[in-house]
Each structure stands twice: as structure tokens, then as C-alpha cells.
Amino acid sequence: MVKRKELQEPKKISQKRLVRIFKDIKGVKSEDNRFCFLIGAGASKSSGIQTGWELSEEWYQELQDDLEVDELKTWEKAIKFDAKKVGEFYSHLYKKRYESCHQVGYDKFKRIMESAEPGLGYVILARLLADEKHNFVITTNFDYLIEDAIRMYTATKPFTAGHEIMAQFISSQTERPTIIKVHRDLLLNPFNDEEQTKKLKDEWGKALLPIVKNFSLLVIGYGGNDGSLMDYLTEIDAKDRKPIYWCIRNEDDLNDKIRKLLTSNDFIVEIKGFDELMHSFNFAMDYKIFKDLDDIDNHQFVIAAKKRVETLKEKKRELLERLQKEKPEDISEETREIFTSAERYLLKIAYEEDTDKKEDIFKEAIERFPDNVELLNDYAIFLKNSKKDYDKAELYYNKVKELAPESGIILGNIANFLTEVRGNHELAEKYYEEAILYKKNDSVILGNYAIFLGTTQKKYDKAEKYHYMALSLDENNANNLGNLGNLLILRKKDFKTAKEYIEKSFKYTKEDQLDLLAELWFYRYTHYSEWREEAEKELDKLVAKGAKSIGWNFEDHITIAKENGHPNIKKLQEFADAISKE
Structure with a gap:
């Protein structure tokens, strides 16, 4: 690097002019004008972290x-x-x-910084880093205010280089918010004394060169008192870097190092403070960060947080559903402890084989948790499938719908009940459509609706569309694959394509899915002569095990088999009755 020559004084601009530059860049969508923020300890004061000057005063008094x-x-x-x-x-x-x-000094910093929350200025800075092209930060701080603000108040995940080892992974071309901590991260043995901060690590020097060459530095809250970063910047010829915009409250506070660094290509910007500058950016960039804070439930941050909680609940629900299918002795007590209140009962219910005892557990659980949606929904399904108490099942379906009127899963279950039990296909279709409206990315609901459209409503085009939608979300779902194969046979008599889906369904069908296995072997026995002999043997075994798909209509398949000259229609009908009837 070539040492710079003495050049004339930097120009002075107002905070308004600086903010106008950012607004102009956004307005013209300029790709060539980008800023990199250089943040010092002064920016963290309003977030509850002392400035370097304040700490120096405190330490000097103690000495x-x-x-x-x-x-x-x-x-x-x-x-x-x-x-x-x-x-x-x-x-x-x-x-x-x-x-x-x-260690005491290090512990002091940990205590100060680990409890600090990003102030308003950092919230706005996070939006600048995430939403604009100005996505780099170089900082001498080792706190987490910047990355915390990005994670908490944007949908972006930042990259933090908190140690010189990470410098090799920095790319000046990335659009991801990138935080470069030249004095290291708080948890990575940060630099504080004069030996450590005297010279910038070579790894940083190499990584920063493309950034200062392509980004204008916007310096905020940095006093320029360390040797490492200041010496590095000073040694770069002004012609080999972009302009520096040095923000400061009072020009008289510029030390000799800063004055030596800045040239006529650079700018001094008088600001009232870090937060005040960020407030101006917030207004100029037309951000809506602080809009509707009084309407907490509908604020974008709360909506995002609720979504994360719902996702966590969904993952927990998925775990519960998986455990309900496993043997109780295989579930550790630590895993059971994840589930509390009504969920504990749901596990207990799943492991109880006696139907009457299972209902007793349901009743005890509902008495304790009368408004638990999952519990009431599972009880309604139990009443429908196991007890055949349809009136009581409908009562509980209606109750759970009142508690969760926008639950796609609940609406889908009610739609199944209406078409399968009540034969109210018109109302069932309405509920299916509502279910998809509220849970449009659920392959099970989409698949059930597709079956309903094809087998009950005979709306084959629409049914095929929803089958493919379901498979686009879960291409290995055995039920959806088999059902699409069924539809292709009935609708188009496309036996070749149907066979591909039926075979793929076999691949992903589990051994305990006797009902699905019975349907798939039935299709093989009915339409594919090369499988007929083996299919007959497998169907005999499955029927003997009690494999059932109650209510499944095989009549159209039998009609097609007759047209194609099936050799044993009588046996085919026997299998159909054994599988589909009580």
C-alpha cells in the first residue's frame, strides 16, 4: 500500500445533505453508489453501553x-x-x-453487553443494512447490537465475522448484511489493550481492501483512537478508496489521526448523534418501522413473532403426532417432558389400546382442559371412527370450530365428516375450500379435497389439479401418489402413467398402512396382468389382517376391469367388498 500525500482539507456537508444522498441512491436504484458503515462505541450509548470515552474516564478515576x-x-x-x-x-x-x-475486565464487558438491547437507532440501521445496498458494517465494537437488531427487526440473517479467521469468507459482492468486527467478537477474546489494537491483523487488511475500494465509508460514533484501523486507512492512498463521510457532533473533536486521514475527497458531516441521524434516514427512506405501535397485535414485528410461535407449535404438534404412532416404551421421559397439560393426555390416549379406557381418558382430559382445540378435535375423530357416535362427534366438531374458526385442519376434518358420514357434499365442499383458504400449503388437506372432487363430485379436472398441488408440496406422500394413480385410471384410463404413481406410492408406503397397501394391491390386481398372481396372494394376506378402506368405492374399477376382460371378476368383487365394507 502506498502512503498518501498531504492533501487539502475535507469538505463539509450537513446531515440533511448526507441523508439526501441515501434517498437519491434509492430513488435511482443506483448500483455504483454504496456505503459501508464504520461504527464505533459512540453509536451504542443510547442502547445502554458506555462509550470508549466514558469508560476511559471511569478507568482513569479508578486508577x-x-x-x-x-x-x-x-x-x-x-x-x-x-x-x-x-x-x-x-x-x-x-x-x-x-x-x-x-478476566475481571472481560467479565465487565460481558455484563454490560450481553444485557444490552438495540436502541431505536440500531433498529433503523438494521433496515438500512437489510433493505438497501448499503449492507456492510465495519466496527471496533464487540457487542451484538447490530446483529440482534437485524435478527429481531428484519427477515434477514446477517453474516458476522467476529474473528480474523472469518475474514477469508467476506465477499464484497454479497447482498447479505455483513458485520466485520476488527477487534473481534465479545466471545472470541476481544482486543482491548494497546498491543492488541496497535496493528490491524493482516487477514482484515486483505478482506477490507475491496470494501473501501468499492464502498464509501460512513463513520458514526467512532473516535479514531485505535492504532490498527486508523493506521490501515491512512496508509491507503486516497485515489485507491472511495470517499469517507465522517460524522461528528463537533468538528473540534476531530483528533490528529482523523485530520491526517481525511482529504479533499472526503466529507465531514456534523450530526446531533447516531440516533438522530438514523431517525432522519427512517423518514427519508419512508420506513414504516414505528407505524401502528399502538396497535400491537397487528404490528409487523408482532405478526412475525406470532408466526415464529405458530411454527414452533406446529413443530411440536408434528413431534406429538409422530410419538403417538410409536411404542410408549420407546419414548424417553425427557421427550415426554416437552409436552405439558392436554398434550400429556393425548400421548396417554394414543398408547391406550382399550377403546372404553381411551374414552375415559378423553373425558378426564376434557374436564380439565375444556377449551383445548387439539384435544376436542381428536375426541371428535375418535367418536366418529372408533365409537361411531356420529351425533356426539358432530357436537364436538362444532364446538372445536367455534374455538378455532380459521383452522384449516379443523375445517378439513369437518368436511371429511360431512361427506363421509352425513352425505352433505355441498356443505363439505364449502368447508374444504375454507380449509384450503386458511391452510393453503397443507398437502393432506389438498389431497383429501382432490379425492372428494374425484370420487364424490366427479369433478375430474379440478380433482387432478388439486392432486398435483398436493404432490408439489410433498412429492413422496404415499396416499396422494396412490390417489392420483386411482384418478388417472378412472378419468383417462391412463394405465401407464397411473402405474408410475402407484409404484411410487408403494415405495413410500409403510408396513403398517394396511388400508393403503390393500388399495394399491387392488389396483394392481384389477388393471395390471403382470402383477395379478402376486397381487391376489398379497390381498388375501391383507384381508386376513383386517385391512380396510371403509366406504371406498371400487365399482368403477370393476366396470373397467370387465371392459378389459379381467379373468376373475367374482374374486375382484370379493376383494372390493372385503376391503370397503364393515
């Missing part, structure tokens, strides 16, 4: 209290200490203050 007068004067003379410029001696003061116990 005055702890050291003998002669020892203090000798030390001050050795480092040419100037109390009026106490902040410029930050690293010296830190080393002296904690020389007898480095």
Missing part, C-alpha cells in the same frame, strides 16, 4: 483511587498521558486498570 501518586505519574509520563484527551488513551487505560486480573 487515581488505586495507585500511589508516584506510580500513577510514572505511568502517565511513560505513555505521554493527557487527561484532556482521555479517550485517546482507551487501550492504555484498559491494560493498566485490569493488568492484575484480565
Whole structure:
């Protein structure tokens, strides 16, 4: 790197002019004008973290209290200490203050920084980093305010290089918010004393060069008191970097290092503070971060948080459904502890084989948790499938619908009940459509609706559309694959394509899915002569095991088999009756 020559003074612009630049860049969608933020400790003050200057003052006062007068004067003379410029001696003061116990100093920083929450300024900065092209931050801070703000208040995940080892993974071409901590991350042995902050690590120097070459530095809250970063920037010829915009409250506070760095290509921007500058950006960029804060339930942050909670609940529900199918002795107590209240009962119900005892557990659970949607929904299904108490099942379906009127799963279950039990196909179709409206990405609901459309309503085109929609969400769903094969046979008599889906369905069907296996072997026995002999043997075994698909209509398949000259229609009918009738 070539040392810069002395050049004339930097230009001065107002905060308004600086903000206007950002607004203009956004307006013209400029790709060539990008800023990299250089953030120092001054930016973190409103978030509850002391500035470097404040810490320096605190440490100096403590050294005055702890050291003998002669020892203090000798030390001050050795480092040419100037109390009026106490902040410029930050690293010296830190080393002296904690020389007898480095860990105490580190623990102090941990206590301060780990409890800090991003202030309003950092919330706005997070939006700038995530939504605009200005996605880089270089910082001498080791706190987590920037990355916390990005994770909490945007939908973006940042990349943080908190150690020089990570420098090799920094790309100036990335659009991901990237945070470069040149003095390391809080948990990675950060640099504080003068030896550590004297010279920038070579790894950082190499990684930062493309950034300062292609990004204008916007410096906020940084006093330029460390040797490492300031010396690095000063050694770069002004012609080999973009302009620097140095934000400061008072121009008189610029130290000699800063004055030596800045040239006529650079700018001094007088601001009232980090937060105030960010407030101006918020207004100029027309962000809606603070809109509708009084309407908490409908604020974008709350909606996003609710979505995360719902996702977590869904994952927990998926785990519960998986455990309900496993043997109780295979479930550890630690895993059971994940589930509380009504969920514990649902596990107990799943492991109880006696129908009457199972109902007793349901009743006890509902008495304790009368408004638990999952519990009431499962009880309605139990009443329908196991007890055949359809009136009581309908009563509970209606109750659970009142509690969860926008639950796609509940609406889908009610639609199944209406068409299978009540024969009210018109109302069932309405519920299916509502279910999809509220849970449009559920392959099971889409698949059930497709079956209903094809087998009950004979709306084959629409049925095929929904079968493919279901498979687009879960291409390995055995039920949906087999049902699409069924539809293709009935609708188009496309035996070749149907065979492909039936065979794929076999691939993903589990051994305990006797009902589905019976249907798939039935299709093989009915329409594919090469499988007929084996299919007959497998169907005999499945019927003997009690495989059932109650209510499934095989009549159209039998009609097609007769047209195609099936050799044993009588046996075919026997299988159909054994599988589909009580």
C-alpha cells in the first residue's frame, strides 16, 4: 500500500445533505453508489453501553483511587498521558486498570453487553443494512447490537465475522448484511489493550481492501483512537478508496489521526448523534418501522413473532403426532417432558389400546382442559371412527370450530365428516375450500379435497389439479401418489402413467398402512396382468389382517376391469367388498 500525500482539507456537508444522498441512491436504484458503515462505541450509548470515552474516564478515576501518586505519574509520563484527551488513551487505560486480573475486565464487558438491547437507532440501521445496498458494517465494537437488531427487526440473517479467521469468507459482492468486527467478537477474546489494537491483523487488511475500494465509508460514533484501523486507512492512498463521510457532533473533536486521514475527497458531516441521524434516514427512506405501535397485535414485528410461535407449535404438534404412532416404551421421559397439560393426555390416549379406557381418558382430559382445540378435535375423530357416535362427534366438531374458526385442519376434518358420514357434499365442499383458504400449503388437506372432487363430485379436472398441488408440496406422500394413480385410471384410463404413481406410492408406503397397501394391491390386481398372481396372494394376506378402506368405492374399477376382460371378476368383487365394507 502506498502512503498518501498531504492533501487539502475535507469538505463539509450537513446531515440533511448526507441523508439526501441515501434517498437519491434509492430513488435511482443506483448500483455504483454504496456505503459501508464504520461504527464505533459512540453509536451504542443510547442502547445502554458506555462509550470508549466514558469508560476511559471511569478507568482513569479508578486508577487515581488505586495507585500511589508516584506510580500513577510514572505511568502517565511513560505513555505521554493527557487527561484532556482521555479517550485517546482507551487501550492504555484498559491494560493498566485490569493488568492484575484480565478476566475481571472481560467479565465487565460481558455484563454490560450481553444485557444490552438495540436502541431505536440500531433498529433503523438494521433496515438500512437489510433493505438497501448499503449492507456492510465495519466496527471496533464487540457487542451484538447490530446483529440482534437485524435478527429481531428484519427477515434477514446477517453474516458476522467476529474473528480474523472469518475474514477469508467476506465477499464484497454479497447482498447479505455483513458485520466485520476488527477487534473481534465479545466471545472470541476481544482486543482491548494497546498491543492488541496497535496493528490491524493482516487477514482484515486483505478482506477490507475491496470494501473501501468499492464502498464509501460512513463513520458514526467512532473516535479514531485505535492504532490498527486508523493506521490501515491512512496508509491507503486516497485515489485507491472511495470517499469517507465522517460524522461528528463537533468538528473540534476531530483528533490528529482523523485530520491526517481525511482529504479533499472526503466529507465531514456534523450530526446531533447516531440516533438522530438514523431517525432522519427512517423518514427519508419512508420506513414504516414505528407505524401502528399502538396497535400491537397487528404490528409487523408482532405478526412475525406470532408466526415464529405458530411454527414452533406446529413443530411440536408434528413431534406429538409422530410419538403417538410409536411404542410408549420407546419414548424417553425427557421427550415426554416437552409436552405439558392436554398434550400429556393425548400421548396417554394414543398408547391406550382399550377403546372404553381411551374414552375415559378423553373425558378426564376434557374436564380439565375444556377449551383445548387439539384435544376436542381428536375426541371428535375418535367418536366418529372408533365409537361411531356420529351425533356426539358432530357436537364436538362444532364446538372445536367455534374455538378455532380459521383452522384449516379443523375445517378439513369437518368436511371429511360431512361427506363421509352425513352425505352433505355441498356443505363439505364449502368447508374444504375454507380449509384450503386458511391452510393453503397443507398437502393432506389438498389431497383429501382432490379425492372428494374425484370420487364424490366427479369433478375430474379440478380433482387432478388439486392432486398435483398436493404432490408439489410433498412429492413422496404415499396416499396422494396412490390417489392420483386411482384418478388417472378412472378419468383417462391412463394405465401407464397411473402405474408410475402407484409404484411410487408403494415405495413410500409403510408396513403398517394396511388400508393403503390393500388399495394399491387392488389396483394392481384389477388393471395390471403382470402383477395379478402376486397381487391376489398379497390381498388375501391383507384381508386376513383386517385391512380396510371403509366406504371406498371400487365399482368403477370393476366396470373397467370387465371392459378389459379381467379373468376373475367374482374374486375382484370379493376383494372390493372385503376391503370397503364393515
